[in-house]
Amino acid sequence: MATSSELHFVLVPLAAQGHIIPMVDVARLIAACGPRVTIVTTPVNAARNRATVDGARTAGLPLDLVELPLSGPRHGLPEGMEAVDQVIGHEPAMYIKFLSAIWDLAGPLEEYIRALPRRPVCLVADASSPWTAPVCARLGIPRLVMHFPSAYFQLAVHCLTAHGVHDRVDEMEPFEVPGFPVRAVGCKATVRGFFQYPGLEKEHQDALDAEATADGLLFNTFRGIEGTFLDAYAAALGKTTWAVGPTCASSSMVDDADSKAGRGKPADVDTGHIVSWLDARQQASVLYVSFGSITQLTAKQLAELARGLEASGRPFVWAIKEAKTDAAVRALLDDEGFEARVKDRGLLVRGWAPQVTILSHPAVGGFLTHCGWNGTLEALSLGVPALTWPTIADQFCSEMLLVDVLGVGVRSGVKIPAMYVPKEGEGVQVTSGDVEKAIAELMGDEPEAAARRTKAKEIAAEARAAMVEGGSSHSDLTDLISYVSELSRKRGHENSTALPSAAAEL
Incomplete structure (x- = not known):
């Protein structure tokens, strides 16, 4: 050998x-x-x-x-469009072109x-x-x-495929995942594989074949x-x-301040400023809010979230990437005075935030998350309970794992991916009142909230122990x-x- x-x-x-x-x-x-x-x-x-x-x-x-080199232009992509987050917001056909370029x-x-x-x-x-x-x-x-x-998500999708559930139910028809170790209820819109969408049949079959022949x-x-x-x-x-994993719990990552601050890509704010701001807050008092690199909330839904954060009375750090590109969001923050009203207890990051640095700070006591698996693992590894707000793909399964299996999460109230919300709803599923209530439930002093915090710390210790x-x-x-x-x-x-x-x- x-x-x-x-x-x-x-x-x-x-x-x-x-x-x-x-x-x-x-x-x-x-x-x-x-x-x-x-x-x-x-x-x-x-x-x-x-x-x-x-x-x-x-x-x-x-x-x-x-x-x-990516042959993007040959497939109809603009020069320099090489990442999924750059495709978000374009017509669905652009995603097909992107995958064709990647396959090349x-x-x-x-x-x-x-x-x-x-x-x-x-x-x-x-x-x-x-x-x-x-x-x-x-x-x-x-x-x-x-x-x-x-693994929860992968197994759920496999069970649904093996039992042919997706072939016999409508998009929003609820079902219980068959042959699953725990009770899990979803619908096609909330439990489906990454390539299980119309127009991606070849990619879906390629993925199944590649996994079947893997070593x-x-x-x-x-x-x-x-x-x-x-x-x-x-x-x-x-x-x-x-x-x-969780790879984020490796000591080489956890103990390296630069690695934590630059995880993924450079932050759009001075990390030292965020740390100083958090240093001035009480332990476990701050809610961190982030929806990752891909999820885009509508301006109406962001406005409801903003009102809920304001009404909660809790200090928060909000990574709001939409402020870089959406004029309606900038108007909410600036012209409508939201940022000015919460300046004493709210810190807005207009873009990418140093997430692990924030979550690892003792002042942070909750994480409002879209339940992407990276963020989920970061929260679990650092002992931070989650306020769950899934939007697509595997995120609804992450929510079920956090809330129903592990007991370290509180649901925001999202039921289906935003793309399925009727146009007249303008993407709104969670009202400001829902936000305020969920924050109080997550970060309050009730026995249930204390139990979640205790369980989160226990899981964090297990995560670190797994990596040594x-x-x-x-x-x-x-x-x-x-x-x-x-x-x-x-x-x-x-x-x-x-x-x-x-x-x-x-």
Whole structure:
């Protein structure tokens, strides 16, 4: 078996911040065990994450970032449109074009690998990058598939597919997920796979095929919260499965102030200013509000949220990216005087905020979140209870896990993805009164709120324990590296012994 320093892993994330951030974390964790790791992405996404990779290299980790050109304009995309968050707000056809351009990265990826002096021992592909499967098959490289939503979500989607539920129910018809370890109720609009939408049939089938032929599966989670769902998913697919997270709880990330502040991309505000502002607040008194890089609330819904935050009387930090692009939102904050009225207890970040820095501050006692899996794990790892506001895809399952299974969340009242709200509703599902009530329930002094806080702290301790030597996720990571090394050795031996007999037949 090769020594760890002789191993080379190539990681290929989807071009989306919610996928690249944990993939970079995984790259750092693998590199910290000795193997050389290369992250392959497009120029725009490389620029967003280069500081984190450079920091890891400065710390001595054998980590590289390789850029592959995206043929966006050839598929009808504007030059420089290379990430999912850049596509949001355009017509649905633009997303189809974006995926076509991403699928076209197969050629440049194969050229890059063929040009290496030595084949990588493994390619770790995002589950949303199934176009990597034929490349690995042609080159004889072991391939692992990494899922970036929760195991809860993946298992729920699998159960629905296996039982044909989506084929026989209407979009909003409620159902109980069959064959699931716990009771889970949803509808097609709230429990569906990333590619289970009209027009994406090929991509959906590609993803299923790529997972079925993978040499193993990775999840950014830990067995303390998802062991039941992980085991059920591994059994259903007959795949070796590793839980290597929560990556954000790794000591190399938690103890590095720069890594926390720059996680994902540089913040649009001075991190020191936010920390100073939080230092002046009482412990666990502040609500942090963020909807991630993709979710876009309508101006009407943002106005209801703003009124609810104001009426709550609680201090808050609000990362409001819409203020950079939406004139109606800027008018709400400025012309209508919202920011001026809450200036003594509200801090607005007009863009990207240093989320981990904020959540790890002792003044923060709650997180109003869209339930993206990265943010969910960050909250769980730092012991912060959640006010859940899911908007798309896997987020409704994250809400069910947080509220119904783990008992560390309070629902805002969202029922369906915003895209299904009638136009006359203007995207509003949660009123200012709903917001005020939910904040009081999450951050109040009632026994239920205290129990949530206690449970959140217990889970955070489990998350940290999973990532240290001897912990479940650390053990899974080291087992994964050994598995890949042995698999690569066997596959290389099989390929080398097959060549002479093939030549003899000529």
